Each structure stands twice: as C-alpha cells, then as structure tokens.
Amino acid sequence: MEMLFQISVSVLVTLLLVSLFMFLLFKVREIRSKRDVQTAHFNSIARIWLGLLILSFGLNTVVQFQTAVSYIIGALFVLLGAYNIWHFNAARKYFKGNLPIEEKAWQEFERKQRQTGK
Template identity: 60%
Template sequence: MELMYQIIVSSLVTLLLLSFFMFLIYKIRQFRTNREVRTVYYKSISMIWLGIAMLSFGLNSIVQFGTAVSYLVGIIFIVFGGYNIWYYNKARRKFKGNLPIEEKAWEEFERNKKTSRR
C-alpha cells in the first residue's frame, strides 16, 4: 500500500510539473506570434494545460493530506481545473477551424505587400 501511495503522489507531482511547463511553452508561443487567431489558439491551449495543473494539484492535495481543509481546497481546484479544461477545449476547437482561413489571408497579405513594394 505504501508503494502505491508513493507512485500516485509522484505521478501527480510529475503531471503537475509537466503541465506547468507546457503552460509556459504555450504562453511564450502566444506572446511571440503576431497573428490574432494563433494568439487566441495558443492561449486556449495554455489555459487547458493550466487547468490540468489545477486538477492535478487538487488531486494531489486530496491524496497527500487527509484533512477536511485539504479536501475542500482539492475539490475547489478540481472543479475550477475541470471547468478550465472544458471551456478552453471548446475555444481551441473553434479557433482551430479558423487557422487555415488565417493562413490563407496571411499569405495573401504577404503577396500584396511584396507586389506593392515594386
């Protein structure tokens, strides 16, 4: 039983660190792009990873500490993390459909920019 507890806690902490790292990667991508649709697409992905981090933190607090306060805090983090994942996954699907349209408009913009210089 002790080994199972250690495996669960270490996997939740690993998931927490991985999701926070992925959140940072997509946040950096969001700030580095100059296209509007890609900006909100990367924001939605980063917020999904933040939701996963919140969810794993809530589960970790419930598993690791057995007090009533940790259960309350864990449930709050699980609810907010789950809602974050659900809401921003909907947004990600919406903006993913607009990426080809933006790519086509961006190519046309670049083509017009090159021809106007001549």
C-alpha cells in the same frame, strides 16, 4: 499500500511539473505569435495546460493531506481545473477551425505587400 501512495504522489507531482512547463511553453508561443487567431489558439492551449495544473494540484492535495479542509479545497481545485479544461478546449476547437482562414488571408496580405513593394 505505502508503495501505491508513493507512486500516486510521484505521478501527480510529475504531472504538475509537465503541465507547468507546457503552460509556460504555450504562453511564450502566444507572446511570440504575430497573428491574432494563432495567438488566441495558443492562449486556449496554454489555458488547458493551466487547468490540468490546477486539477493535478487539487488531486495532489486530496491524496497527500487527508483532512476535511484539504478535501474541500482539493475538490474546489479539481472542479475549477476541470471547468478550465472543458471551457478552453471548446475555445481551442473554435480557433483551430479558423486557423486556415487566417493563413489564407495572411498569404494574400503578404502577396499584396510583395507586389506593391516591387
């Protein structure tokens, strides 16, 4: 039983670190993007990873500290993280559908810029 506890804590801490890294990665991609829809798409993906970070933190709290207060706080974090993942996954799907439209408009804009520049 002790080994199962150590494995579960290790997996949750690894998930915490990976989700933190991925959140930061997509936040940087969001900041560096010049297109509006692509920026919103990267923001929604970053927020999904933030939700996973919050969810894994709540699960880690419940697993490691087995008191009534930690159960309540952990449950709140799990609910908040799950809602964050659900909400921003819907936003990600919406913006992903609009990426080809923005790409086409961006190419048209660049084509017009090249024609007027000549």
